[in-house]
Amino acid sequence: MLQGSQQKLASLNAxxxxxxxxxxxxxxxxxxxxxxYKDALAARNEAARQLAHTIVQAPFDGxxxxxxxxxxxxxxxxxxxAFNIVSTDHVWVQASPKETELTYVKPGQNVTVEVDTYxxxxxxxxxxxxxxxxxxxxxxxxxxxxxxxxxxxxxxIPMRVRVPNAPNKPPLRVGMSVEVSxxxxxxxxxxxxxxxLFRSASKG
Numbered sequence: 001m002l003q004g005s006q007q008k009l010a011s012l013n014a015x016x017x018x019x020x021x022x023x024x025x026x027x028x029x030x031x032x033x034x035x036x037y038k039d040a041l042a043a044r045n046e047a048a049r050q051l052a053h054t055i056v057q058a059p060f061d062g063x064x065x066x067x068x069x070x071x072x073x074x075x076x077x078x079x080x081x082a083f084n085i086v087s088t089d090h091v092w093v094q095a096s097p098k099e100t101e102l103t104y105v106k107p108g109q110n111v112t113v114e115v116d117t118y119x120x121x122x123x124x125x126x127x128x129x130x131x132x133x134x135x136x137x138x139x140x141x142x143x144x145x146x147x148x149x150x151x152x153x154x155x156x157i158p159m160r161v162r163v164p165n166a167p168n169k170p171p172l173r174v175g176m177s178v179e180v181s182x183x184x185x186x187x188x189x190x191x192x193x194x195x196x197l198f199r200s201a202s203k204g
Contacts (some may be wrong), residue, residue: 062087091172093125093161095180096135098154104184111161112181118170125163127182
C-alpha cells in the first residue's frame, strides 16, 4: 500500500515538474510570459502577415487591365506580371524627335499635345526627361560601321512628356497617336543649307 502511494506521488511530482517546465520554470509568471501564449501570439502574427500580403497596393490611382485572365486561387511566381495598371492621374507621352529638333529643348519646358483621336482638343504638359542616348543605341542590333565609310543619318532621341489629365478633357488612352510642340522660347529658322542657298541666290 505504502509502496503504491509512493509511486503515485512520484508520478504526480514528475507531472508537476513537466507543467512547471512548460511554464518556463515559474508557475506564478504572468500569462504573457508563458511559452504556449507566445507560440499562439506568433502564429496569430504570421497569419496576419500572410493576410496583409493578399492585398496589392498600387503606388498611384488608375484602372487595372487584364483582370479576366486571373483565376481565384491562381499561384503567381515571384516577379511574374499579374496585370497592368493605367494611371488616371496623369499620362506620359513618349516622343522620338529628331536630334536636330532638340537644340533648345530642356526638361521643364511647356508642351502642347494634340491627339489624333480628338481634333481641335489640346493638352498642356511639360518635358519630363530627354534620353542621354539615341533610340538606335538601345536597339537589339545597333548599326556598326567597320568599313570606315560613314553615312550621316539624323538620329531620334527619346523624350518623355508628362501630361496631367484635365477633368473636362476626353480620356487619354495608352497607344494613342499624338503630336507635340515644345515651347523653347526660340524661333526655329530654316536649315543652314537653305539659308546659304538663298544668300547665294541674292548675291547672284
